[in-house]
Amino acid sequence: MSSQLEPYIKRIKNGEVVAIPTETVYGLAAHAWNPVAINRVYSLKNRPSDNPLIIHIAHKDQLDEFIEELSPLHKELMNRFWPGPLTILFPANSKVLSIVTAGLPTVALRMPNHPLTLELIRNTGPLVAPSANISGTPSATKPNHVYEDFGSEIAILDGGSCDYGLESTVVEILNNELIIHRPGAITAEDLCAIAPLSTRVEPAQAAPRSPGQKYRHYAPNARVEWMPENPSMIEKDACMLISLKNFSKNITTTETLTYFEQLDWQGDWLAFAKNLYDCFRRADHNNLKTIYIEDIRSSEYQHPMKDALVNRIEKAITRA
Ligand code: TXA
C-alpha cells in the first residue's frame, strides 16, 4: 500500500471527512456506514438533506452491502463502464442508511477510476462522496478548489487535477430502459449500445427521481452567458471570454478595462471541460461581472462531452 494513504485511511476509519480525488471531480468522503460522519458531510457542504449521496466502491463485491437485486442490465452497465464516470441507481436494500439515500428506494453507486482513491476504498470500505464544494458553487477539480471552500477543516488527499472535470453520468434503469438523470463523460451514445434510452420526459415535480437536478448548481457569482452573435453586445469590462474554437479571435479590445481575460481552447473539448469550473472559480476571485462562453449548442458542434458541457453551462446560466 502507498504510505501516502495511511493517514487518510486512519482518518476515515476514525469517522472523519476527507476530500478524495476522482477522475471526474473531487469528492467529500465519509464512511458509508457512519451516520455521524455522513451528517458532517451534509453540514460542511450546506447540502439540503433531501439530496442523496453516491456511494463509491473499489470492487464489485462491495455492492452486496447495499443492494437488493442485480438485474442483467445492471451487470452489463457495471462490466462495461466501471471503473469510470458512470453512477448507476440500484434498488436499495433495507440496511442502507436513509441519510445516504434521502429516503429514496434507490441507492446510487459508482466505482471511480482513480488509482489512489480505489486503493483508499479497498482499505476503508465503501465511501459516500458528493462533490467537494459548498452546495450550489462549482465543483472542485483541483485540491486548491477544495481548500478554497473548506479551508483546513478537512484533510485533502492530493490526486492532482481531475481528468474529466465534470461530474459522472447518472443513469437509472426503468422497465428495461435507461434514463439519464445527469449527462457526463459516459454519453447517451455509449449507453444506448447497452439498452434503449427512455424518451420519457420527467414532469416538473417537487420530488424528481434524482433530487440533485432541482437545485441550483455549478454557478459562480459572476453572470454566465452564451456569447452573443453580435460581439458588440459584449460588456467587456470585468469579463472573461471562453472560446472553444471560434469567437475570441474576432474580439479585441484597445480600451483600458478593469479586467479582460480571453481563453481559447483551440478546439480541445477535453481541456474546455476539464477547466470549466476552474475558470468559473477564477472569475470569482477576480470579481468579474460576466463570463461569456462560445455557444456550442448548434449541430455544427459535435463531441462526446457536448451534452455534459451544455447541461452544466445552462445550469450556471439559469442558476437553476
Ligand atoms: O462525479 C461524481 O459523481 C462526483 C464524484 C465525487 O464521484 N460526485 C457527485 O456527487 O457529483 P453529487 O452529490 O454532487 O451529485 C450526485 C447526484 C445528485 O444529483 C443526486 O441527487 C444524485 O446524484 N443521486 C444520488 N443518489 C441518488 C438516488 N438514490 N436517486 C437519484 N439520484 C441520486
Ligand code: MG
Ligand atoms: Mg455536486
